[in-house]
Amino acid sequence: MSRIAATFSQLQAQGRKALIPFVTAGFPYADVTPELMHAMVAGGADVIELGVPFSDPSADGPVIQKAGDKALAFGIGLTQVLDMVRVFRAQNQTTPVVLMGYANPVERYNQKHGAFVQDASAAGVDGVLIVDYPPEECEEFAAELKAHNMDLIFLLAPTSTNERMAQVARIASGYVYYVSLKGVTGSGTLDTAAVEAMLPRIRQFVNVPVGVGFGIRDAATAQAIGKVADAVVIGSKIIQLIDNQPRDQVASTAQNFLRGIRTALDS
Numbered sequence: 001m002s003r004i005a006a007t008f009s010q011l012q013a014q015g016r017k018a019l020i021p022f023v024t025a026g027f028p029y030a031d032v033t034p035e036l037m038h039a040m041v042a043g044g045a046d047v048i049e050l051g052v053p054f055s056d057p058s059a060d061g062p063v064i065q066k067a068g069d070k071a072l073a074f075g076i077g078l079t080q081v082l083d084m085v086r087v088f089r090a091q092n093q094t095t096p097v098v099l100m101g102y103a104n105p106v107e108r109y110n111q112k113h114g115a116f117v118q119d120a121s122a123a124g125v126d127g128v129l130i131v132d133y134p135p136e137e138c139e140e141f142a143a144e145l146k147a148h149n150m151d152l153i154f155l156l157a158p159t160s161t162n163e164r165m166a167q168v169a170r171i172a173s174g175y176v177y178y179v180s181l182k183g184v185t186g187s188g189t190l191d192t193a194a195v196e197a198m199l200p201r202i203r204q205f206v207n208v209p210v211g212v213g214f215g216i217r218d219a220a221t222a223q224a225i226g227k228v229a230d231a232v233v234i235g236s237k238i239i240q241l242i243d244n245q246p247r248d249q250v251a252s253t254a255q256n257f258l259r260g261i262r263t264a265l266d267s
Contacts, residue, residue: 002126002151003094003126003149004047004098004126004127004173004174005151005173007046007094008175008209008231016266017230017231017232017265018175018209018211019045019046019047019222019231019234019262019265020045020211020213020231020234021045021049021233021234021254022050022100022213022233022234022235022238023040023238024050024067024068025052025053025080025081025084026053026071026074026080027070027071027242028070028242028243028250030071030075032250033088034087035251036250036251037097039252039255041092042255043262044259044261044262044263045258046095046096046231047126048095048096048097048098049099049100050098050099051068051101051235052077052078052100052101052102053072054068054101054102054104054105055068056102056104059179063240064239066243077105078101079109082125083123085097085120086124089123096174097124097125097126098127098151098153098174099120099128100129100131102130102132103130106128106130117141117144117148117150120148125150126149126150127153127174128151128153129153129155131155135154135164135172138152139170142171151173151175152174153172153173154176154177155177155178156168156177156178156179156206158179158180162205165204165206169205169207172208173208174208174209175208175230176202176211177211177233178198178211178212178213179214180195180215190214190215190225195212195225195228196227199212199229209230210229211230212228212229212231212232213232213235214233216232216233217234219260222264222265223267234258234261238254238258241253241254241257
């Protein structure tokens with residue numbers, strides 16, 4: 001059983017929902033990420049999504065694009081991201097870490113180093129979400145990840161057809177990430193009723209937990225989504241909160257915000 005599956009199993013036994021924060025690796029300071037990850041766990045995070053900076057992100061709104069650009073300017077790439085996970089793992093062996101990003105950095109890493117899956121596994125990565133890897137082209141990649149006890153996570157959207165959900169269900173593991181809005185991260189206003197109506201349809205096809213993200217910005221929205229989803233994913237709001245914070249206040253800012261979300265989810 002992967003670390004992600006074990007975490008969701010434990011939460012289900014406790015009647016609790018997963019809190020999954022997203023942060024861009026290397027933002028807002030190149031060296032802050034491992035400390036930030038530990039602070040988010042202290043604030044109640046169950047899984048951490050770590051964004052791999054990329055110059056041309058198709059699914060990210062302006063907030064996360066800006067964070068990625070800043071991290072790239074610091075020289076943060078996939079090699080550095082794996083180093084950050086290693087540092088985090090030196091003190092935390094239980095909290096799952098998911099790398100979220102795009103195909104180009106992975107393909108480039110393989111060209112230069114030849115062993116992304118092996119290196120990610122050795123670093124302590126538990127799952128990978130590659131936005132522009134369609135399920136019909138990922139079966140070999142999924143099998144390689146599973147052989148290294150890692151999960152391949154996919155996005156589903158309001159526009160996803162039954163056929164696409166079935167394709168995802170065949171190879172997805174860990175959880176699926178339902179994008180609750182049409183558009184990029186941080187855009188629009190979340191319609192909780194629409195999410196509630198969509199999840200039973202998704203579960204007709206998908207037998208792994210369903211997390212919901214894009215548009216969750218506060219405790220009330222997180223609580224509403226947590227009533228129907230297995231996990232709540234929050235990214236853009238955290239990026240906004242830690243942007244322009246002094247170096248020594250980044251971790252505590254994220255921890256305090258997540259503590260409020262955790263309390264709402266558990267109440």
